[in-house]
Amino acid sequence: MSExxxxxxxxxxxxxxxxxxxxxxxxxxxxPFVYACAKSCxxxxxxxxDDSGVFLEVEGSSQNLSAFLKLLAKTAPPLSQISSITxxxxxxxxxxxxxxxxxxxxxxxxxVVSPDVSVCDECVAELFAPDxxxxxxxxxxxxxxxxxxxxxxxxxxxxxxxxxxxxRMCRLCQAEYDDPDNRRFHAQPNAxxxxxxxxTFVAEDSDKISCGDALTAAREALLTGKIxxxxxxxxxxxxCDAKSDSAVQSLRKRKGRAGxxxxxxxxxxxxxxxxxxxGLVEEEVLTGRESPIVLLRKRKGEEISEWIAPGIDLLGIFxxxxxxxxxxxxxxxxxxxxxxxxxxTSGNLSQEPIITDNNxxxxxxxxxxxxxxxxxxxxxxxxxxxxxxxxxxxxLPIRRxxxxxxxxxxxxxxxxxxxxxxGDLKAVFCLAKDKSGFMSQHIGDMENLKTIEAxxxxxxxxxxxxxVDPQIVAVDKHPNYLSSLxxxxxxxxxxxxxxxxxxxxxxxxxxxxxxAENGLDGTEKVTGFAFDGTGYGDDGAIWGGEVLLADYExxxxxxxxxxxxxxxxxxxxxxxxxxxxxxxxxxGVEWANDLPCVAACSETEQKILLKQFxxxxxxxATSSFGRLFDAVASIAGIRQNVNYEAQAAIxxxxxxxxxxxxxxxFDFIAxxxxxxxxxxLIKEVANDAADGVTAGTIxxxxxxxxxxxxxxxxxxxxxxxxxxxxxxxxxxxxNAALLEAAWALLIADGFEVFTHRxxxxxxxxxxxxxxxxxxxxxxxSDAANxxxxxx
Numbered sequence: 001m002s003e004x005x006x007x008x009x010x011x012x013x014x015x016x017x018x019x020x021x022x023x024x025x026x027x028x029x030x031x032p033f034v035y036a037c038a039k040s041c042x043x044x045x046x047x048x049x050d051d052s053g054v055f056l057e058v059e060g061s062s063q064n065l066s067a068f069l070k071l072l073a074k075t076a077p078p079l080s081q082i083s084s085i086t087x088x089x090x091x092x093x094x095x096x097x098x099x100x101x102x103x104x105x106x107x108x109x110x111x112v113v114s115p116d117v118s119v120c121d122e123c124v125a126e127l128f129a130p131d132x133x134x135x136x137x138x139x140x141x142x143x144x145x146x147x148x149x150x151x152x153x154x155x156x157x158x159x160x161x162x163x164x165x166x167x168r169m170c171r172l173c174q175a176e177y178d179d180p181d182n183r184r185f186h187a188q189p190n191a192x193x194x195x196x197x198x199x200t201f202v203a204e205d206s207d208k209i210s211c212g213d214a215l216t217a218a219r220e221a222l223l224t225g226k227i228x229x230x231x232x233x234x235x236x237x238x239x240c241d242a243k244s245d246s247a248v249q250s251l252r253k254r255k256g257r258a259g260x261x262x263x264x265x266x267x268x269x270x271x272x273x274x275x276x277x278x279g280l281v282e283e284e285v286l287t288g289r290e291s292p293i294v295l296l297r298k299r300k301g302e303e304i305s306e307w308i309a310p311g312i313d314l315l316g317i318f319x320x321x322x323x324x325x326x327x328x329x330x331x332x333x334x335x336x337x338x339x340x341x342x343x344x345t346s347g348n349l350s351q352e353p354i355i356t357d358n359n360x361x362x363x364x365x366x367x368x369x370x371x372x373x374x375x376x377x378x379x380x381x382x383x384x385x386x387x388x389x390x391x392x393x394x395x396l397p398i399r400r401x402x403x404x405x406x407x408x409x410x411x412x413x414x415x416x417x418x419x420x421x422x423g424d425l426k427a428v429f430c431l432a433k434d435k436s437g438f439m440s441q442h443i444g445d446m447e448n449l450k451t452i453e454a455x456x457x458x459x460x461x462x463x464x465x466x467x468v469d470p471q472i473v474a475v476d477k478h479p480n481y482l483s484s485l486x487x488x489x490x491x492x493x494x495x496x497x498x499x500x501x502x503x504x505x506x507x508x509x510x511x512x513x514x515x516a517e518n519g520l521d522g523t524e525k526v527t528g529f530a531f532d533g534t535g536y537g538d539d540g541a542i543w544g545g546e547v548l549l550a551d552y553e554x555x556x557x558x559x560x561x562x563x564x565x566x567x568x569x570x571x572x573x574x575x576x577x578x579x580x581x582x583x584x585x586x587x588g589v590e591w592a593n594d595l596p597c598v599a600a601c602s603e604t605e606q607k608i609l610l611k612q613f614x615x616x617x618x619x620x621a622t623s624s625f626g627r628l629f630d631a632v633a634s635i636a637g638i639r640q641n642v643n644y645e646a647q648a649a650i651x652x653x654x655x656x657x658x659x660x661x662x663x664x665x666f667d668f669i670a671x672x673x674x675x676x677x678x679x680x681l682i683k684e685v686a687n688d689a690a691d692g693v694t695a696g697t698i699x700x701x702x703x704x705x706x707x708x709x710x711x712x713x714x715x716x717x718x719x720x721x722x723x724x725x726x727x728x729x730x731x732x733x734x735n736a737a738l739l740e741a742a743w744a745l746l747i748a749d750g751f752e753v754f755t756h757r758x759x760x761x762x763x764x765x766x767x768x769x770x771x772x773x774x775x776x777x778x779x780x781s782d783a784a785n786x787x788x789x790x791x
Contacts, residue, residue, distance in 0.1 A: 016045070016059040016092040021072070023083035024112040024407065025054045026157040029143035031100050032185040033077050038098040041068040045095065049103040049156035051467065059092050079117060079144060079289065081407075100180065103156035112436075113152050113465060115403050116233050116383065118291040118321035120145035122183065127323050128330065133172070136212060138324040139197045139377065143187045145289075149406060149441075150234050150381045151189065154464055159188045163378040170195035189377075196377075199324075202362065203371035215327050218373040222328070222339055227251050229347055229361055229369035233322050234383030234402045234441075235354035236347025236361050238368060239265075241339070248305040248343060254368040256350045258643035261309035263293045263316040263385065265344040267329040272317050275302050275341065281393045290403030291321035292386035304341065311639075311647075312654040316387060318344070321403075324375075346384055353444045353454040356382045381461055382454060383441045391736040392743060397760045398734055399426070401442040406462060408436035409758050409768060412521045415775025419459065419495075420474040421483040422767035423506065425645070426760070427455055429483075430767035431462045431470070432775065437516070437768050438466055439759060446482040455486070459494075469496055474774035476766070477503045478536035502774040506535030507546045508555045510729040510761075512769030515552070517758040522552040522776065524725060526754065527717045529710055529742075532730035532762070533573070533626030533646070542566060544624030544730070545676060547713050549721060552776035559674035559713055561628065562586075563621035567612045572627070575641055576648045577601050578609060579627045580634035585613050587679040589686050596689065597631075600640035625706075625732050628678060635685050636698040646731065652699050653735050660700035666709045674713070681705060707741035714751055727754045731762040 021030070026049055034047040034056055041064045047056035058068060069087070076082055119127075123140045126132040134140045141147070151163040159165055169177060173192055176184040184190045191197065193211070201214035209217050221228050225247045228239045238255065240247040242264050252258065266272040269287060276296035278286065286294050293316040298309075309315055320326045329339050346354045347365060355361045356379035362372060387399040397404075411432065420430040424446040431438045440458050444451045463469070473491060475484035484503075491501055511528030520526070528548040537543035538557075545561025564582050572578040580597035584590075591598045591606060601609070612619050626649065633652035634640055642648055664684050669675035681702075688698050714726050726746055733739045739755065746753045759765035 014059050014092045015062055015065055016057060016090050017065060017087045018090050019056045019058065019085065019087040020053060021082060021085050022053040024081040024114055027114040027148045027188065028079035029077040030054050030080050032143065032180050035098060035100055035180040037068055037071040043068055044098055046099050046101045048101040049158065051155045059095065079114060103158050112407060113155060113157060114148035115405055115407050116147050116150050117145050117289040117403065119323050123323065124326060127326060134192050136327060137193045138199055138327050139191055140323045141187060141189045142183045143185060146189050147233050150379050150383050152465065153380060157188060162188050163380050164189050167191055167196050197375050200374050201371065202374060214373060219328060219331060219339065221371045222342065223337060226370040227368060229365045229372045231374045235356045235379060237344045238347050239342045239344050242305055242308060242341040242343050243303055245305045245307060248307040251343060252307060259310055259647060260644040261312060261316060262343045262345050263318060264308065264341050265318055265320060265325065266341050267339065269319065271340055272319065275299055275304055276315050276317055281390050285388055285395060286319055290386065291318055292388045292403055293318045295389045311651045318385065351445060351447045352450045354382050354384050381441065381458065389736055391739050394757050396756060399442045399764060400439060400759055405441040406438045408438045409517055411435045411437050411516060411772060412519050415772065416472065416778055417468045417470045418472045418474060418771050418774050419470040420767040420770035420774065421487050423476050423763040424481045424483055426762055426764040427483060428764045428767055429459060430771045431466060431468050432771040433468050437771055438462060439768060442764060452482060452486060470499060472500050472502055472774050472778060474502045474504055474770035476536065477505050502777060504770045504773050505538060506766065507543055507548060508550060509766040509769030509773060511548055511550045511727050512552055512773050513759060513765045514727045514729040514754050514756055516768055516772045517756065518754045525549050525551050525723050526725040526727040527714050527723050528727040528729065530730045531625035531732035533624055542620055542622035542624055544622065544626055545628065549717060549723065552772055553780065557673055558717060559676060561623040561625060561676045562678065563623055565613050565619040566622040567609055567619045569620065576630035576634040577640040579631040581609055582613060583631040583682045584686060587682040589683055592690065594690050595635060595686060596637035597634040597640060629732065632685050632702050635689050636695040637689065638695055649735065653737050655696045656699040656703055656737055657696035658700065660697050662701050663704035663708055664701050665705055676709065703737050703741060706738055707745055710742045711745040711749060714746060715749065725752045725754065729756065729761050733761040
């Protein structure tokens with residue numbers, strides 16, 4: 001809003017308006033910005049925080065008030081995001097001067113809490129300025145940077161509601177905090193070396209070392225090949241020198257992480273360029289305030305351990321985003337060697353959430369880390385690093401967490417308060433109300449009690465933070481998902497009486513999530529391609545190669561990959577050669593020993609598998625495209641056993657020869673539902689593998705075939721149903737080669753194509769889809785009940 005109502009505009013008496021600003025306007029310097037604008041426009045009044053955003057009253061001439069509102073709307077602080085500005089005229093009070101008033105908490109509709117943001121350039125400059133009083137202080141921050149979400153207990157965002165409450169500001173810090181013209185005015189984490197959090201270095205072979213000496217000891221540990229546990233903003237990292245094979249291998253062995261890639265933190269952008277190829281979009285994301293891990297193509301020949309990301313051509317790179325990171329890399333002592341690139345991986349035990357508590361870290365990570373760099377600022381909300389891939393010059397989230405959560409996704413229609421619990425892998429929940437879907441931080445895989453406990457605590461935290469009391473809890477239909485079982489068990493204990501449980505089909509949630517983040521209102525159906533590894537189907541089978549004609553109300557399963565026997569459940573997921581043998585058996589291809597997948601399987605296991613396929617014992621039917629990727633990768637000789645999810649498919653994409661334009665071809669079996677038969681494709685892959693065709697060529701032909709399959713089916717349903725909108729979701733669309741090839745073919749054929757850019761295509765995004773589906777069902781139910789009551 002930039003114009004005032006005409007009421008009283010021309011009168012000589014001053015006008016006074018009550019203005020409310022909603023959006024991301026707390027913890028981002030909005031009140032001092034309002035103060036400065038009001039002063040520059042010669043207005044009197046006040047401003048403050050409440051749990052809905054920022055409120056203010058301004059009084060002055062009509063001309064000055066109009067100028068003020070234009071400044072408010074067009075020159076807001078860089079970290080803020082305004083969703084609305086409303087104003088109404090109230091009687092003037094003839095006050096003098098403008099001031100910032102105390103915050104108000106009336107438990108109304110909450111505002112948005114800022115995600116944690118990287119340290120700003122001004123603070124970094126002060127950090128390394130010898131004459132600055134915060135020289136080398138590892139917790140330097142200001143209104144424009146620093147921790148937010150991870151230290152916030154409740155709103156309004158004021159120091160007493162953060163974990164900084166226990167640190168009483170010294171005289172100088174308090175003066176900055178109270179000065180509206182200071183960059184640290186009302187910066188809630190404001191502190192210095194005299195009054196704020198402190199570092200401590202802990203190692204078995206030394207006494208505890210504090211303050212600046214702790215940093216020196218930590219650097220020395222890293223330079224001598226030690227593994228260091230570092231307490232960051234959202235939790236602990238495990239760090240070591242990325243150039244040291246022995247250090248990296250030791251970290252893998254101690255953490256039990258056989259092959260999954262490690263993320264690397266580089267000293268600066270120039271260092272990152274030495275190890276990876278960085279385009280303009282990649283640079284923008286790398287250096288942005290969110291500071292995610294960005295997946296970048298490796299440069300060859302650089303001195304970096306081959307054990308960082310074995311088997312793939314990508315490195316996960318991020319830059320220092322906290323003052324502590326900058327200090328680890330840059331010593332003020334010219335005689336000290338500066339570190340160049342560090343492994344920075346999540347500080348946790350295998351399959352458990354990231355650790356935030358000092359005592360827990362010392363207890364659980366002592367078998368992994370040689371030393372600890374800890375601090376005494378508590379982390380309230382665990383928040384792992386976000387992971388981004390660039391596809392079609394846009395962000396493709398792989399993990400949405402620090403820097404992004406809990407900023408909401410705008411919903412295409414208003415819904416009642418809903419908790420959507422997501423799935424079991426890459427657990428993320430969505431707390432939604434009205435037109436906002438607050439996606440939680442990444443929590444982990446729901447495989448053990450610690451992750452379930454972390455999940456429950458995060459739900460409690462966000463419910464309190466945003467004052468949401470769900471009327472509906474949406475869950476996945478899978479009867480054994482721990483997230484769904486948790487919701488059912490706690491429905492009557494944690495939620496208000498009458499809260500309803502709504503079950504949502506997994507792949508429908510995938511398609512609804514990509515529709516919602518792209519703002520589709522659901523008045524038109526989309527042809528949704530939901531390609532992933534595992535999802536519980538309506539018929540009890542394991543779906544994953546699905547084509548749905550969908551809106552938010554429902555879906556028709558229009559096509560799917562032909563069912564293949566999945567023998568032994570997770571055993572076939574961990575051993576891609578078993579999926580390869582299943583596909584070969586289904587296609588009628590002999591298990592010849594010259595095929596890598598057959599050679600990887602003992603004769604005894606082959607006999608057992610053959611009987612399972614023939615009689616169906618301990619097998620489940622699956623239409624999974626993720627398992628097809630595994631099978632083809634196995635036949636091509638890429639990988640027969642995996643150490644982490646989707647490893648075979650990731651390595652299969654990595655070897656792809658992008659110069660190959662040839663493609664295999666899928667067949668269709670016509671019927672009420674189109675079945676996608678890959679028998680002929682499997683035969684051709686097996687023949688190519690037996691003939692010595694390179695894995696890179698096989699990979700290219702398979703990726704090309706899958707992209708062309710998507711185009712063929714989209715055309716079919718456009719002709720049959722007039723649907724020109726296509727939506728791509730599911731874990732398989734983390735694969736940039738597939739996503740870009742399918743997108744290019746669809747766009748060239750005139751389709752509207754919707755892909756993910758705000759939430760991950762994997763299971764980390766399905767909670768958003770669950771929320772909007774449940775919300776639309778409630779709308780339909782309410783409308784039906786309303787009609788009945790009228791009649």
